[in-house]
Every structure is written in C-alpha cells, then in structure tokens.
Amino acid sequence: MIDTETLLQLFTETRYHTEALCKPLEIEDYVVQPVVDVSPPKWHLGHTTWFFEEFILKHHKPNYILFDEDFAFVFNSYYESLGKRVIRSDRGNLSRPGVTKVYDYRHYVTNEMKEFLASEISEEVEEILNIGIHHEKQHQELLMTDIKYILGNNPLLPKYNNDFTEHSVEKITQQWLPFKEGVYEIGHTEGSFCYDNELGHHKTYIQDFEISNRLVTNAEFIEFIDAGGYTDFNHWHADGWEWVKLENQVQPMYWHSIEGEWHYYTFQGLQKIDPKAPLCHVSYYEAFAYAQWKGCRLPTEFEWEIAQQHFDWGSRWEWTESSYLPYPGYTKAPGAIGEYNGKFMVNQKVLRGGSVVTAPKHTRPTYRNFFQPNLRWQYTGIRLAR
Known part of the structure; x- marks a missing residue:
C-alpha cells in the first residue's frame, strides 16, 4: 500500500491543478459545448468531484451528507449502474448549477476527502482513490482539449494564455x-x-x-x-x-x-x-x-x-x-x-x-x-x- 500521506498529497495536487487550468477562462467559457464530444469546463469540474463523492465518500465516510442530491443526475457521465443522468449532448444546456456553486461543490468534497484521508484507509478504498485521482488527471487532459475546441471555434480565435507551449520541435534526423x-x-x-x-x-x-x-x-x-x-x-x-x-x-x-x-x-x-x-x-x-x-x-x-x-x-x-x-x-x-x-x-x-x-x-x-x-x-x- 502507498502511505496515506502520499496519497493525500497526490489527491490535493490533482484537485488544485484542475482548478489552475481553468483560471484563464472567462465565466462564459465554462458553459459552452460546441459539439457532443466536447464537454463544458464546468461539467468537468463537477464530474471529477462527483466521482469521489459517489465512489468513496457516499459509501465509506460515516455520516457523509451529500452536497446536493441532484448532482448525481447532473454529473454522472456514462455509468448505467448508477442511475439516470443528463444526456451527453445536453451538458451545454446546464446553465444551472452556476459556476460558483460547482466550485462550492468541489471545495466541499475536497475538504470532506481530506478529512476522510486523515485516518488510515482500506486497500479497497486505496484502489478506488487511485482510480479517482487518475480519472481526474484524464479529465485534466480532456479539459484542456475541450477548452481549445471551445476557443478555437470562437470566431475571434482568442488566446487561452501567453505561456502554454504546444509545438516544441524534435531536433533529430529521422532514422x-x-x-x-x-x-x-x-x-x-x-x-x-x-x-x-x-x-x-x-x-x-x-x-x-x-x-x-x-x-x-x-x-x-x-x-x-x-x-x-x-x-x-x-x-x-x-x-x-x-x-x-x-x-x-x-x-x-x-x-x-x-x-x-x-x-x-x-x-x-x-x-x-x-x-x-x-x-x-x-x-x-x-x-x-x-x-x-x-x-x-x-x-x-x-x-x-x-x-x-x-x-x-x-x-x-x-x-x-x-x-x-x-x-x-x-x-x-x-x-x-x-x-x-x-x-x-x-x-x-x-x-x-x-x-x-x-x-x-x-x-x-x-x-x-x-x-x-x-x-x-x-x-x-x-x-x-x-
């Protein structure tokens, strides 16, 4: 088993990194869904949070109280066994919950998880936690490519920021x-x-x-x-x-x-x-x-x-x-x-x-x-x- 402190650090780094990726966005960018394959940034923020709530806190943290009972319907992606959910192509129609409430949801679940991880956890929970952390890392990549699609299909072709480098050159001769x-x-x-x-x-x-x-x-x-x-x-x-x-x-x-x-x-x-x-x-x-x-x-x-x-x-x-x-x-x-x-x-x-x-x-x-x-x-x- 990985020690709980190391897992907690990896969990915390991952949660903060997702939010850092969203910092250059305007509030309007959070809700756009140009095509079915691209999810709004707000939905990514909520879905990666729901994963920890649904798979860990709901079943393993004593007396855990759901942040909002409707959020499982809003932020479930494709898990048939976990009930009904918003159709994928309709994620861009979710003007509510607002961005502020989604961030409140993230901080609520992150804090509940940090409290939960202050004690020893079972091997079963460790396995799910690892999946949850890497699930969020997958969504960090999807978040960035979805943001690029959203901005790249805006008629003004706006910048995301001035620092991100996408096109480094391999300085080698083909062999x-x-x-x-x-x-x-x-x-x-x-x-x-x-x-x-x-x-x-x-x-x-x-x-x-x-x-x-x-x-x-x-x-x-x-x-x-x-x-x-x-x-x-x-x-x-x-x-x-x-x-x-x-x-x-x-x-x-x-x-x-x-x-x-x-x-x-x-x-x-x-x-x-x-x-x-x-x-x-x-x-x-x-x-x-x-x-x-x-x-x-x-x-x-x-x-x-x-x-x-x-x-x-x-x-x-x-x-x-x-x-x-x-x-x-x-x-x-x-x-x-x-x-x-x-x-x-x-x-x-x-x-x-x-x-x-x-x-x-x-x-x-x-x-x-x-x-x-x-x-x-x-x-x-x-x-x-x-």
Whole structure:
C-alpha cells in the first residue's frame, strides 16, 4: 500500500491543478459545448468531484451528507449502474448549477476527502482513490482539449494564455529503428498504478519491423496535402474516404489557409504553422492515409510498446494500427468501476504515449488510450512504421 500521506498529497495536487487550468477562462467559457464530444469546463469540474463523492465518500465516510442530491443526475457521465443522468449532448444546456456553486461543490468534497484521508484507509478504498485521482488527471487532459475546441471555434480565435507551449520541435534526423522478429512481453507488470486495460501481462509474436525515431512534422504533412492527398481515394480506407467527402475534409483540425500560407489555432491564438513542429489534431483516417501515401504503415500498439524506450514520446498521442481490444485473461471489475474501460472495447483505435496536455504523473509505456477513428480534437499525431 502507498502511505496515506502520499496519497493525500497526490489527491490535493490533482484537485488544485484542475482548478489552475481553468483560471484563464472567462465565466462564459465554462458553459459552452460546441459539439457532443466536447464537454463544458464546468461539467468537468463537477464530474471529477462527483466521482469521489459517489465512489468513496457516499459509501465509506460515516455520516457523509451529500452536497446536493441532484448532482448525481447532473454529473454522472456514462455509468448505467448508477442511475439516470443528463444526456451527453445536453451538458451545454446546464446553465444551472452556476459556476460558483460547482466550485462550492468541489471545495466541499475536497475538504470532506481530506478529512476522510486523515485516518488510515482500506486497500479497497486505496484502489478506488487511485482510480479517482487518475480519472481526474484524464479529465485534466480532456479539459484542456475541450477548452481549445471551445476557443478555437470562437470566431475571434482568442488566446487561452501567453505561456502554454504546444509545438516544441524534435531536433533529430529521422532514422528507422529495426527490431527482430520474436516473442515479446506486453502489458503492465510493476506494482505501480495502472488501468485494468493494461493487464494481463502476456507474450505476443512480432514479425521484423522498423519504426521511425520521430513523429511526422507539419512540413511533411503539407507535402501530402499539396500532392492531393485529400482528393485521392487510393490512400484511404473506405470509411475514411466517406468521412473526407461527407465532412469536406481538406486539412488537419485548427488549420487555416490564409493568403496562400498555412496557419493554425493555438492556445496563443492564430499563428503561422511551424513546419518543423510535430503534426497534431489528425484522425486515424488521416494518419492511415498519410502512411499509405508514404509507402509505410502505422505501428501496432505492441510494436510501439516494444520500441518506445528507443525514442522520445509524450508530446502527441500516437495513432496505432491496433483495435482497442482486451488482453488475454482480461476481466471487468464488478459494479460501476467495471464500466470504466471494458465496455468501450469496440470500434475504437488504440493511441499510445501522451501529449503536451497529459497531466503530470499520469502516462506510462503501457498506457492504452482509445478513440473512434474520426476524432481529432486530442493532440493526436503520427509515427510511421514499415
């Protein structure tokens, strides 16, 4: 077990960090929901608070009094076993509770948790607490990408702040890193925290492959655009080609062609594209098409995990060719916690690594992120394999 004082410090740091991410916002920014995949910042603040109230305080703190009996309906996300909830697409209609009351809710639950954690806790509670802390860290990343979508679709393209750096450059020459065929071990083995979808540890056979030591850059993707990449069906999956036509896709998300030059929206507002920076905000469909155009492919998640110690990662979530499926021996946890990962193992692709908005102390080489292949509001990039 981790000592309670260490857990309390991690919990407190995590709670404060979420609120710090919201400090640059105007009050009106907290309620906006431009599309179904983007939740209002106010909802993130409430949902991450509800998680601790619902899974820990309500069942394990003696004489705990709910802050508001309606908040479980408002801030439950997708837990069918925990009752009715606001439809996901309606989160932006929640003008009430107001931002002030949501912050009151956060502070109430944070203080109740700190009081609860002043005493020893059981292994069962420790496990749930760890999940809750990392659940909030996941939402910190979602919060940042949702804020970017909200501001990036505002006609004025306003700044979030002047300090956040999204587009650091990998100053290395591309090389192909070779790996021999053989049996490799995959999955989490250490005693540290991981999600259940990183278990069980297992062996898998891999053919010879090579993987790039760096991510695809903006300049390289511009070559794909200039070569007619978005107009040639030969590069695309059938579903991807339908997506291109139906959505009229011609460039990555947040890109704007202005007087013949490429710009993109960043947290510092609209800027000229840095050609040497790693590409981001592309879908799996675009990643696959680019790889096909280059005569390459995307790595599988297993190839990525085998190779990751030989290159830098963490500035972009990296699309893989792997479908999001359970590892051998995977079993869902009982109750609502079992809804956390397992029920999403269909029609999604695995991403590996992390991004510039991934929370501190959160990602690891075995971490499995997952999204539908058309989504790209996360900091998603491309690493090639062959």
